[in-house]
Amino acid sequence: MTTRIFIVDDHYMIIEGIRSLLQHGKGLEWMGHAMNATSCMAFLQTHQPHIILLDINLPDVSGIELCKEIKAKYPKIGIIGLSSYNQQSYINKIMDNGASGYVLKNATKEELLDAIETVMDGQKYLSEEAALIVKKNVGSKIPIITRREKEVLSLISEGLTNNQIATKLFISITTVDTHRKNLLAKFEAKNTATLIRMATHLEFI
Amino acid sequence: MTTRIFIVDDHYMIIEGIRSLLQHGKGLEWMGHAMNATSCMAFLQTHQPHIILLDINLPDVSGIELCKEIKAKYPKIGIIGLSSYNQQSYINKIMDNGASGYVLKNATKEELLDAIETVMDGQKYLSEEAALIVKKNVGSKIPIITRREKEVLSLISEGLTNNQIATKLFISITTVDTHRKNLLAKFEAKNTATLIRMATHLEFI
DNA sequence: TGTACAATCCCCTAAAAACAGGATTTTATT
DNA sequence: AATAAAATCCTGTTTTTAGGGGATTGTACA
Missing domain, CATH: 3.40.50.2300 (Response regulator)
Incomplete structure (x- = not known):
């Protein structure tokens, strides 16, 4: 055949x-x-x-x-x-x-x-x-993030502050802050810089 | 021939x-x-x-x-x-x-x-x-950064704070801060997030 | 020998992010 | 209907960045 x-x-x-x-x-x-x-x-x-x-x-x-x-x-x-x-x-x-x-x-x-x-x-x-x-890479985790987290992540990468993101998404700034915290935790990133770098390299953005 | x-x-x-x-x-x-x-x-x-x-x-x-x-x-x-x-x-x-x-x-x-x-x-x-x-893309500038700026940029992307970078490079924190300011200006970025995103996409990191 | 630029340093203030601890309400899924 | 997960909100404090204004030293180049 x-x-x-x-x-x-x-x-x-x-x-x-x-x-x-x-x-x-x-x-x-x-x-x-x-x-x-x-x-x-x-x-x-x-x-x-x-x-x-x-x-x-x-x-x-x-x-x-x-x-x-x-x-x-x-x-x-x-x-x-x-x-x-x-x-x-x-x-x-x-x-x-x-x-x-x-x-x-x-x-x-x-x-x-x-x-x-x-x-x-x-x-x-x-x-x-x-x-x-x-x-x-077995064990080196690729984080699993939610829809909302992805949305926030994307806006962070565009340079918006928590305040601006809150306004844009019609949610409280504290909520944005929580999403941000969760993102940092999931990516095991210390701060925004690492977060964006990792997210970019893992094709999240 | x-x-x-x-x-x-x-x-x-x-x-x-x-x-x-x-x-x-x-x-x-x-x-x-x-x-x-x-x-x-x-x-x-x-x-x-x-x-x-x-x-x-x-x-x-x-x-x-x-x-x-x-x-x-x-x-x-x-x-x-x-x-x-x-x-x-x-x-x-x-x-x-x-x-x-x-x-x-x-x-x-x-x-x-x-x-x-x-x-x-x-x-x-x-x-x-x-x-x-x-x-x-004529006119859409690709920033020209110096050796030191590149070094600082790279350390920022690794998640170091100004303080940590200063210690690592044996320079004052205010110097690191200046480099950081210059990077933001050269990339026309509002904050670290955009800076890292742009630098990554332009292959600086 | 100017002049430009890189690299270094300083002060001050305001804004933003990070860290620590919560809690409540939706929305899926079984 | 119970459970889990997601999304929402809160009160704090501390650290870090961002923005504004400087200045000095060295080096390279024309």
């Missing part, structure tokens, strides 16, 4: 690279590519790939979101996340949204083929480096 | 992609690739490419630094910066360090060939999107 592969990435060079890497793989059929979420979903209405290689950073919707959508409509398709970054947060997010694998863009041909094979087999695959990161 | 091309990038998929895109270009000779700064410099001791395609994000030294080094030792080599990001700060930095061009990783084959040709011609090249960004 041939494995039908489709790729979603907004970089020509990556698309070309992967095509070149996979072209001579046995039992693989290159179905083409999409460069954004919209044209990917359009493609899927008429075609059925077995595996989608999905970039996490897309121009319109994020790859994470797209992954969720695809899985909801076509649960049989195996999705392998692609990214330049071996950040825990990315890996977790896409795997939580139904992906079956995660491969870094500096993966070798062998790793890529391995990933495809493993996922076709019904198993999950993490590229070596990704697996290392996950292992290393 | 054939144009000898060398590429420095730490992503196999990108290397493959570019090779695939350039393979059938007329008058181009693919010399190979390096995946980090060290092996790039080693290669240059024995080989003389005309053009180096240089990724900005490298694992060891940053592409910006490497660009500077290459230009210092081999001023004749034309360097084209490669990046996923069309951020003003990147474009400016690499162009200021001797690069002759800047191409995004989602550039088409034509753009890439155009860039190579233009640079071989002795001219500067910015990819369409990069040029747009630069144009759009």
Whole structure:
């Protein structure tokens, strides 16, 4: 049986690279590519790939979101996340949204083929480096914050003071202060500076 | 005359992609690739490419630094910066360090060939999107900060208070305060939160 | 040898954030 | 209906920042 592969990435060079890497793989059929979420979903209405290689950073919707959508409509398709970054947060997010694998863009041909094979087999695959990161970061918590906290966090990062945030959200300044305290505690940050730095690096903002 | 091309990038998929895109270009000779700064410099001791395609994000030294080094030792080599990001700060930095061009990783084959040709011609090249960004951001200043300010900024982002920074740098707290004020002014930030957010996004931290 | 700029230091005041302890009311979820 | 979690509010105190105004020393550059 041939494995039908489709790729979603907004970089020509990556698309070309992967095509070149996979072209001579046995039992693989290159179905083409999409460069954004919209044209990917359009493609899927008429075609059925077995595996989608999905970039996490897309121009319109994020790859994470797209992954969720695809899985909801076509649960049989195996999705392998692609990214330049071996950040825990990315890996977790896409795997939580139904992906079956995660491969870094500096993966070798062998790793890529391995990933495809493993996922076709019904198993999950993490590229070596990704697996290392996950292992290393076991226990290093990614804070779970609430809607309201996220809202406050975002306004803090925009430079608003507690007072201004209170006015904007029609709540008391003491409430804002409480949210702020909780944010500091959840991120284990000593002050606003660290809070914003960590939140930025963990893609909360 | 054939144009000898060398590429420095730490992503196999990108290397493959570019090779695939350039393979059938007329008058181009693919010399190979390096995946980090060290092996790039080693290669240059024995080989003389005309053009180096240089990724900005490298694992060891940053592409910006490497660009500077290459230009210092081999001023004749034309360097084209490669990046996923069309951020003003990147474009400016690499162009200021001797690069002759800047191409995004989602550039088409034509753009890439155009860039190579233009640079071989002795001219500067910015990819369409990069040029747009630069144009759009004319006047939107990227602050110029001093060594000491950068040092203080970094310590602020790590959560140190003025007092702690003063102790660490063996200077008075009032000096730290002054640096802090200057940072806020240069970034046009109202408070620490915005300062850190802007500094992070502009890659100062 | 000016001049600009970086780096250092100082005073004062007001505003904001951090820290410590609460409590009540909604809103989900089982 | 009970429980948990989220969101709201409160009274304090202390520490830290932000904003305003300075000044001095050294270095680099033209």
